[in-house]
Amino acid sequence: MELWPERIEAGEVLGDRYELVRVIGRGGMAEVWRGRDVVSGHAVAVKFLRPDTEDLQTLDTRELLSELDNLRGRFRREADLLGGLDHPGIPELYGQGLHHNVPYLAMRHVDGVTLHAFLADHSTLPMTVAAAVAAQVASALACAHVHPLVHRDLKPQNIMLSRQGIAVLIDFGIAKPLGTGVTRYTRRGSTLGSRGYQAPEQILEKEPTARTDIYALGCVAYELFTGRAPFLGDGARGLTDQHLHVEPAPPSWFVPAVPAVLDDLLLRMLAKDQQDRPYVEEVVDVLDTLVPRPGDPEPRPRLSPDPTRPFRVPGDAPLPTGRTPPAAPGAGPDLEEWLDARTVQGLCAEAEDELDTGEPGKAVRRLATLAERARREWGVRRPLVRRVWWLAADGLRWSGDCGAAAALYEGLVGELIPGQGDVAPGDVADRAVARLRLAECRLAFGEIGAALTALEESATTVRALPPDLAATVDAVRREVQIDVAERCADPEQG
Missing domain, CATH: 3.30.200.20 (Phosphorylase Kinase; domain 1)
Structure with a gap:
């Protein structure tokens, strides 16, 4: 050579x-x-x-x-x-x-400027502009995490803003598939990532997870919303030491207009323990409430590039979040017809057949696209809604799409399965199974701690259930327990 x-x-x-x-x-x-x-x-x-x-x-x-x-x-x-x-x-x-x-x-080729250069020219951004950038980057990160992989070097220099206002996450040179252990393409003793955006576990040379990227995104978002980094190095206490040991000030200390929900989100994204950080799905959900809507006025003074444009004028370019924007007042097509229950029941039957054969396919994917719409149209109490979510989640998990499956299991635990008040034993069992399956999906992202917590909670639940329901939960519990044991014993599994 x-x-x-x-x-x-x-x-x-x-x-x-x-x-x-x-x-x-x-x-x-x-x-x-x-x-x-x-x-x-x-x-x-x-x-x-x-x-x-x-x-x-x-x-x-x-x-x-x-x-x-x-x-x-x-x-x-x-x-x-x-x-x-x-x-x-x-x-x-x-x-x-x-x-x-x-x-x-x-x-x-992304024709535009780096976010680093953009911030140098615009030290203080309007709230909607900062939210537009942060939401776009979070959405790109969510796409990466679904696969699942961790970027490991998210920083303003690795984010481009195109002339159309699209935020593009670049340089996957040190990205790493999650759950593959220590890669031989990384030098031992080398600390990957960039100073000022490294999560504590990167600084300490520990194995990264998806929430390692959440910390870096938290640093970038903090700078977007406040005009300053969460930590500024000084002679008495170095920047690295601050990232390891010092809690950041709430963003609202510097910009009073920062809402409480954003204060809370950014501080949790910058938690020292990665188990305390939110998942990217929650980050996307919170930021999406702050972005501009179709028909909103452009920022003043005008920006070039303008990161709000993909949200304000979504026809100009694909909406970075990959979601359908709400219609502008007085505009847009009529609402689609309501879902037909018989059609959805037929899809559920097809999905069950696919799962029985061990080959999730078109019916499972179709249910996954309809899940949120079914919840919205029929509410959380209708049994058919829960059936749709279960089948879609189980099918996606079988297919290896752990990120999408995790979001559905999280919805089951968070909203569709009762968790308070006079809860039926069947719901208690379903909730325990959903938590275990969620933990199983998160293992693909290196989240062993969350799985251990779910195992401990399910052991307590099993003891309080009738024998038939206890056996169902315990069978899933043993599956997850074996998966955790294998990953702990074999470093190549993450």
Whole structure:
């Protein structure tokens, strides 16, 4: 292998497809070019591994070959991860290959500015602008977590704002699939992430989970809403020490207009113990209540780019949250027809057949898309609604879509299954099973602590249930217990 390859020049064409135009960015181990797809004429971003950095040139030949192998592995993994993500806030992967023996990735080019540069130009943002950026990034992160993977380097420099106002999460170079243990592409003794945005567990070199990204997003969102970072390094107490030991001030101390619900959310996102941080679904839900609505006026003074535009004028670009926006007053189509109970019951029967054969398919996916609508139209007390949610959650879990299944189990526990007052034994058992299944899904995100808590609670529940219901709960409990034991015993399982 040639250690120091030929210099890459503008005008070269990669794989007879991507013509290089100019360098638009350099990082520690990568160089990004603006390119042109010679077939479609569209702009692309081409990311090259940089094997000639100063750090690498200080290594002896054996160390250099080992580190180059690690870096090439990261590139392959980044391509694999991007290829599985589909979200307007994450750049699509177009292709990959070698050029002068240097690995490259070709992906969607985001014409815009980094959030870091945007914040430098706008020190104080209106509440709706800050919410629009934070909500878009949270939605992109939610897409990544469903797969599940953790980004591990979320910071303003790795968030682009396109000319259309779309916030795009970039640089998945150190992203890691969750539940895969310690990757061989990470140097032992190296602390991944960026100073000022690292979660305490990253600083302490512990295994990351999905809520590691929540901490970094909390740091970014804190800065968006207050105009300052949650921690500012000083001579007496370093920045790292503050992230490990100091509690941040409530954002409303600096911006009184910050509502209490946002104060609470941001402080919990910055909790030292990751078990105390919210899941990304809750973050998205809270931020979505603060974003602009279709037809709202644009910010004053005008912004370029304007992150509120995708919400105010959703027809211009895909809505980053992936949700259908509420209609502007006096506009929009008529409401769809109400759900037909017989049709939904038929889908439930089909989904049960799919689960019986161990092959969840179209019926399960259809129920998953109808679950929220069924709850909204029929309420939480109708048995058919609970049946829809159970079947969709179980089917998605069987299919390996742990993130989406977890959201449904969380809905069952949080709203659809009674948890207070005079609760029937069957509901007590259902609630315990839903909690266990939720914990099982969260194991895919490295959440072993939550599973242990669910196991402990279910053991108490089983003792108070009639024998038949106790046996049902205990069977699920044993499944989760085995899964936890395997993951604790085998570090490759996370």
